[in-house]
Amino acid sequence: QKEVEQNSGPLSVPEGAIASLNCTYSDRGSQSFFWYRQYSGKSPELIMFIYSNGDKEDGRFTAQLNKASQYVSLLIRDSQPSDSATYLCAPQGGKLIFGQGTELSVKP
Amino acid sequence: EAQVTQNPRYLITVTGKKLTVTCSQNMNHEYMSWYRQDPGLGLRQIYYSMNVEVTDKGDVPEGYKVSRKEKRNFPLILESPSPNQTSLYFCASSLQGGEKLFFGSGTQLSVL
Numbered sequence A: 001q002k003e004v005e006q007n008s009g010p011l012s013v014p015e016g017a018i019a020s021l022n023c024t025y026s027d028r029g030s031q032s033f034f035w036y037r038q039y040s041g042k043s044p045e046l047i048m049f050i051y052s053n054g055d056k057e058d059g060r061f062t063a064q065l066n067k068a069s070q071y072v073s074l075l076i077r078d079s080q081p082s083d084s085a086t087y088l089c090a091p092q093g094g095k096l097i098f099g100q101g102t103e104l105s106v107k108p
Numbered sequence B: 001e002a003q004v005t006q007n008p009r010y011l012i013t014v015t016g017k018k019l020t021v022t023c024s025q026n027m028n029h030e031y032m033s034w035y036r037q038d039p040g041l042g043l044r045q046i047y048y049s050m051n052v053e054v055t056d057k058g059d060v061p062e063g064y065k066v067s068r069k070e071k072r073n074f075p076l077i078l079e080s081p082s083p084n085q086t087s088l089y090f091c092a093s094s095l096q097g098g099e100k101l102f103f104g105s106g107t108q109l110s111v112l
Helices: none
Strands: A003-005 A011-014 A019-025 A033-038 A045-048 A054-058 A059-067 A071-076 A085-091 A102-107 B002-008 B010-013 B019-025 B031-038 B042-051 B056-057 B076-078 B087-094 B107-111
Touching: A003 A085, A011 A019, A011 A033, A011 B019, A033 A059, A033 A071, A045 A054, A102 B042, B002 B076, B002 B087, B010 B019, B019 B031, B019 B087, B019 B107
Parallel strands: A011 A102, B010 B107
Antiparallel strands: A003 A019, A019 A071, A033 A045, A033 A085, A054 A059, A059 A071, A085 A102, B002 B019, B019 B076, B031 B042, B031 B087, B042 B056, B087 B107
16 A cells, blocks of 8 residues: 555635545654645645644635544645646655645636 | 765666766765656565665565665666566666665666
């Protein structure tokens, strides 16, 4: 089993909708997670870091961590076309392994 | 400006011709890493380094070499490139292993 798994998509949502991106992980010892956003042809950039169970909000972005179920999710409210990108999750620690990423497409 | 600098940005080469992709960071980071990115496969780690003179294999190290003689530099060496190494490569660094990564701009490599 891969350490981190994401649905590669593409996930298509209309402008203004909520986009929900999910990530499951196999290592029960993982305590905290990064979410990176990567525009096509560009390098990844960090958008969220979550280290405790529950929700963390930053503007239109909310990260949710559920350690019991071993998943972490990213919600994007009021999705905009500029949110169209690939979103990668990675558990913090060690050599930093990424999921394969979920491609999000927000349609005007 | 704090940054990770990769060169070259684009590289076309032929099978078997040795090449080096350079990576340098000016943030005094201890941790550096190389990834390759292929469609549908995400970012896969090639090699990483926790500190000077300490390097370790990632998930896809075959056909690659690295060295970490100085803290700021972490070159990626392909001694005999093959077409299956055609990919988008990223160098990244962080203050310590497992922390927020800062990425270079990427190197698009084509091996003919």
